[in-house]
Amino acid sequence: MADCCGGKNVSEKPDIGNAVKVNGIISIKDKIGSWKSRWSIGRMNYKVNPGLYLIGEPGADSEVFISSNYKMSFDILRKNLNGLNAWIIVLDTKGINVWCAAGKGTFGTEELIKMVDLTGIKDQINHKRLIVPQLGAPGISAHEVAKRSGMKVIYGPVKASDIKSFLKNNRKATSEMRKVTFPVWERLILTPTELIHSLKYSPILFIILFLIDIVIGNNEISIFYSDIIIFAGALLTGTVLFPLFLPIIPVRSFVLKGWIIGLIYILLVDLFAFGTILGNYVHLIMIPPLISFLAYNFTGSTTFTNLSGVEKELKLAIPAYTISGISGLLILVLKLF
Secondary structure (H helix, E strand, O other): OEEOOOOOOOOOOHHHOOOEEEOOOOOHHHHHHHHHHHOOOOHHHOEOOOEEEEEOOOOOOOEEEEEOOEHHHHHHHHHHOOOOOEEEEEOOOOOOOHHHHHHHOOOOHHHHHHHHHHHOHHHOOOOOEEEEOHHHHHHOOHHHHHHHHOOEEEEOOOOHHHHHHHHHOOOOOOHHHHOOOOOHHHHHOOHHHHHHHHHOOHHHHHHHHHHHHHHOOOOOHHHHHHHHHHHHHHHHHHHHHHHHHHHHOOOOOHHHHHHHHHHHHHHHHHHOOOOOOOHHHHHHHHHHHHHHHHHHHHHHHOOOOOOOOHHHHHHHHHHHHHHHHHHHHHHHHHOOO
């Protein structure tokens, strides 16, 4: 039997096969890995191998929990199973967390049935229960799993921290355990990823600004710096301030939410006369759609739903973004004459 995550080796048990023993202790290395993943450093490689894991000394009556192979999801689960004897089946979700993988189909019925078979878990237990995280429910068809594998899917609580209470309550979740919350802190810890993604394209944007300054004859370096600060502020507004104020912006559409906060941002900039060669009209035309686009990217990280659905809303947004961009450029061209 293999060993990882600081767990102690136990005696060989041939009937457990290639199960990996883990513990519920989150090490400094684990914490650093999670921090790096939050900042998109090696994010797509932050995963564990699919397969069968065990925590404590699980037996025939021990519960079987299902996880994705995104290491942060796996670590959160094992941390909250600390002190218990349990089996963990890790599905191959390509390093994606449970919720997103359920939407993409990798945390799904077919993968679960396959891993139940490959791990041989039915030979290790005398019950037929599989505890699937509630956020993975969109990808798992309980009746199909029962029909094809003979296993019963039980949906656990939203938060792994409620697992022990869930088990004490005879594997029944209370209404609070079923509630999905998205408080300020949970929103803010997701912002580094969005910020890093936006910064990847920042050099291109700043080069364009520099070329515009040269073309229209504004050669003062201070003006260029002003433009950089304004657009850098727009990036921060779309990736950090937007998630912060998300629940209080009075519309459901993410495109409109972003446009509103973008409009507020640029009006405040112009109100305090933070000079820019692009001019107030160009600000109003180009900055709000930029922030709207950044805000829209946050859709996949949130529990909030769009009014018309992601794809439908984007079909309406793209023409608006295009018109705004072309209009802003036309104004700049007209300033040459």
